Amino acid sequence: MFGKEHTITEHFPHYFLDYREKLSAEPEDRWSNRITSQDGTWSGNLFEFYFKVIERITSELDVPFHLDPETLMRKADSPVRKALREAVLNTIIHANYYGSVGVVIEKEKNNFVFSNPGVFRMPLDKALEGGNSDPRNPTIFKIFSQLGLGERSGYGLESIYMTWKSKHWKRPSIREEVQPERTTLTLEPVSLMPEHIIKKIQYHLQEKFHLLTPDQLLVLATAYDEGKVSNKRLQNVTGKSPKIIGDELSLLVSEELLIQKGAGRGTVYELSDKFQISNNDNSDNDEGKLDNDEALYDKLLAIASPARDKSRLNPEKMKAIILELCQYRFLTITELSDLLDRKSRNGLRVSYIKPLVQDGKLALRYPETPSHVHQAYKTVSKQ
Known part of the structure; x- marks a missing residue:
C-alpha cells in the first residue's frame, strides 16, 4: 500500500503497476501518457498510483453543474467519475500480487480497460447482485475505506454497471483468463441509443413514441441501428433474462412495431412497416421523409443545435435558424419541432413560422391551402 517500489518487489517479485493512455486515433501513435511503478520518478506504491491514475483517467470528463446544498460550492463529481474511481479501486484491491503479471489500466479514445492478476473469488452473477464482498486484499480494502474511497462493501461492481446502464451505454464486459490468471473489465461510454436514431423513431411514431418504456425504446433503437435483433443479442445489451426480453419482444410484435422472422433459436426481429415510407407519405411529398x-x-x-441546447432563445436567432434549416428542402411543422426540440408545435407556428411567411421569407408547399395536412415550408431564395 505504501513504501517504495524496490522494497515492495523484494516481497512481491512480479509487482508491477502500469497506466497507459492513448487518445490518438492513429494506429501508429504509441501512448500519449504512461505511468509505471518502475520509472523511478515516484514511490511506485498503490496509494500514490491510485491518485495518479484518478487524476489522468477522469481529466477529460465533463462534470454537470451542481451545488452542494450545505456549502453552496460546486460539486466536482458525477456518477461516471465515481464509477471510474470504483473500477480503479477494484483493480487494486482484488489483484493477486503473488501472480506473474501486473496491474494494467488503459484509457483510450472510446474505452477504459482495467486488468488485474487473479480471477473472481465468487460467481460473477453473485458479484453483480451487490452486497457480496470477498476482497482478495482485505487490509488494502480497509485502508481505502477508512479514507472514504469506494462504494460500501460488496456494491462496487454493481454501482459501475448501474451507472453505465443509466447512461444507456454499452454494457460493461468482464473477461477472465487462466495461465496466467487475469481479470479484465472493459468500460465503453458508447451510447446504445444515439440521438439521431431516437429522433428517427420519434418521427415515425409521433405521439405513440412517449408510450414506449426505456427497454422498448432500447429494443427498437438496436433494431434500427443493426437491422435486426434477437433475444440473445438483447441479453448482451441489457443484461436482462431471456424471459423478460421475450415478453418485451412479444409486446412490440403485438403492437405491430416489430416483425418476427424465423423460429426457435434462429428467431430474429425486424422493424415493421411503421418505420417505412408509405405511399400516402410520398403522394404529397416527393422528397420523402427527412430521416x-x-x-x-x-x-x-447541427444547424439546430443552438436551439436544442437552450429552452429559450432570442426570437431573431430562432428565426435565423429556421430559415437556415428550410433552405435545403420543404420541412413540415413536425420536422421543425423535432429538429429544434420544441414540444409546442402550435407555439412554433404562431411565434415564428407565421411571421416568416407573412414577411415573405418562407414559402408554403401548398399556398392555396394554408391548413393542408402535409403543409411544409421552404426558405425563399434571395434574387
Whole structure:
C-alpha cells in the first residue's frame, strides 16, 4: 500500500503497476501518457498510483453543474467519475500480487480497460447482485475505506454497471483468463441509443413514441441501428433474462412495431412497416421523409443545435435558424419541432413560422391551402 517500489518487489517479485493512455486515433501513435511503478520518478506504491491514475483517467470528463446544498460550492463529481474511481479501486484491491503479471489500466479514445492478476473469488452473477464482498486484499480494502474511497462493501461492481446502464451505454464486459490468471473489465461510454436514431423513431411514431418504456425504446433503437435483433443479442445489451426480453419482444410484435422472422433459436426481429415510407407519405411529398437522407438529417441537427441546447432563445436567432434549416428542402411543422426540440408545435407556428411567411421569407408547399395536412415550408431564395 505504501513504501517504495524496490522494497515492495523484494516481497512481491512480479509487482508491477502500469497506466497507459492513448487518445490518438492513429494506429501508429504509441501512448500519449504512461505511468509505471518502475520509472523511478515516484514511490511506485498503490496509494500514490491510485491518485495518479484518478487524476489522468477522469481529466477529460465533463462534470454537470451542481451545488452542494450545505456549502453552496460546486460539486466536482458525477456518477461516471465515481464509477471510474470504483473500477480503479477494484483493480487494486482484488489483484493477486503473488501472480506473474501486473496491474494494467488503459484509457483510450472510446474505452477504459482495467486488468488485474487473479480471477473472481465468487460467481460473477453473485458479484453483480451487490452486497457480496470477498476482497482478495482485505487490509488494502480497509485502508481505502477508512479514507472514504469506494462504494460500501460488496456494491462496487454493481454501482459501475448501474451507472453505465443509466447512461444507456454499452454494457460493461468482464473477461477472465487462466495461465496466467487475469481479470479484465472493459468500460465503453458508447451510447446504445444515439440521438439521431431516437429522433428517427420519434418521427415515425409521433405521439405513440412517449408510450414506449426505456427497454422498448432500447429494443427498437438496436433494431434500427443493426437491422435486426434477437433475444440473445438483447441479453448482451441489457443484461436482462431471456424471459423478460421475450415478453418485451412479444409486446412490440403485438403492437405491430416489430416483425418476427424465423423460429426457435434462429428467431430474429425486424422493424415493421411503421418505420417505412408509405405511399400516402410520398403522394404529397416527393422528397420523402427527412430521416431517409441521413447526411442531410445530421447536417440539419447541427444547424439546430443552438436551439436544442437552450429552452429559450432570442426570437431573431430562432428565426435565423429556421430559415437556415428550410433552405435545403420543404420541412413540415413536425420536422421543425423535432429538429429544434420544441414540444409546442402550435407555439412554433404562431411565434415564428407565421411571421416568416407573412414577411415573405418562407414559402408554403401548398399556398392555396394554408391548413393542408402535409403543409411544409421552404426558405425563399434571395434574387
